[in-house]
Amino acid sequence: MTVRVLVVDDQEIVRTALRLVIDRREGLSVVGEAGDGADGVALAVALRPDVVLMDVRMPGMTGVEATRRIVREWPGPAPVPRVLVLTTFDVDEYVHAALRAGAAGFLLKNSRPEQLAEALHAAADGEPVLAPTVTRRLIDTVTALPPALLSTAPxxxxxxxxxxxxxxxxxxxxxxxxxxxxxxxxxxxxxxxxxxxxxxxxxxxxxxxxxxxxxxxxxxxxx
Missing domain, CATH: 1.10.10.10 (Winged helix-like DNA-binding domain superfamily/Winged helix DNA-binding domain)
Known part of the structure; x- marks a missing residue:
């Protein structure tokens, strides 16, 4: 079965690169692109992808809010798409907040193509997309976050x-x-x-x- 992917990122060059990498992999297909969180939510509802690749730092609606709306306020028929958040740094507090909002895991933007492909398949199958070392660092960082960032989904x-x-x-x-x-x-x-x-x-x-x-x-x- 082909995993259908929606790419949400405010940089067109990043969306293009991700599409090229994903579409070249067997069993993966990009079904849509969005340049901000609001469009990402709308397209997720319209296209019903298996996985949403979600950037966290975007103008307007952030990836955190878009993730929350997709996962927790899904208005479409089941199943709810899995959300993988994308970041440049693995200590980004907004990534941690997105995970608390219901994201299935996160990827670094400099991940190798094979890592991206494996992560997309794993997310579609309900598997976590976090290495053990990242999980430990994630837990330490999340528990130290300000309450305002944690309040989206305790x-x-x-x-x-x-x-x-x-x-x-x-x-x-x-x-x-x-x-x-x-x-x-x-x-x-x-x-x-x-x-x-x-x-x-x-x-x-x-x-x-x-x-x-x-x-x-x-x-x-x-x-």
């Missing part, structure tokens, strides 16, 4: 939700940035079982994605 307070011992083990490994395959190898489970457990954890905790699960684990003192 991690739900679900202290009253009891997870099983196995679910806690899985949650801790998710917080370390491990993929489903690596978690399966670590715990001696099948990848399908891990995927099912991760989905159940997200549902029980009222979380949107694995990034929020990592943040939850950190705030709960598990990671």
């Amino acid at each position: 991690v739900p307070a679900s202290a009253d939700v009891a997870l099983t011992d196995r679910e806690i083990q899985v949650l801790v490994l998710v917080a370390r940035g491990l993929s489903n395959a690596r978690i399966a190898a670590e715990l001696g489970l099948s990848e399908a079982t891990v995927k099912s457990r991760v989905n159940r954890i997200l549902t029980r905790l009222g979380l949107e994605n694995r990034v929020q699960a990592a943040l939850y684990a950190h705030q709960a003192g598990l990671a």
Whole structure:
């Protein structure tokens, strides 16, 4: 199945470069481009892509707000597109805010073409797009952000939700940035079982994605 991608960036040269890279990869196709957040939201609703590549620093509506509107206020039929935020720096506070708003992960603009392709496929499959080292730095930075930036989508307070011992083990490994395959190898489970457990954890905790699960684990003192 071909992964349909919407590219949102205020720089035309960046959009052109991304289109060239994506369209040359098997199983990937750019279905539209937008130059700002507002147009990105409108095109996401109109085109219903599988993944939105979203720049965070744009004039007008930022990528953070556009991400929130797509993920949390999706007016179209399911499924909701996955959002990957794009940044020049991996310590950009706006990227972290976008992740809190429901983005599935983030990419650096200097990522290699094969990394971009892998990330798009992973996002479409519901997998995280964060390396373990980036996950650790992300958690440290997000927890130090000013409340104003965190207020767009706080991690739900679900202290009253009891997870099983196995679910806690899985949650801790998710917080370390491990993929489903690596978690399966670590715990001696099948990848399908891990995927099912991760989905159940997200549902029980009222979380949107694995990034929020990592943040939850950190705030709960598990990671």
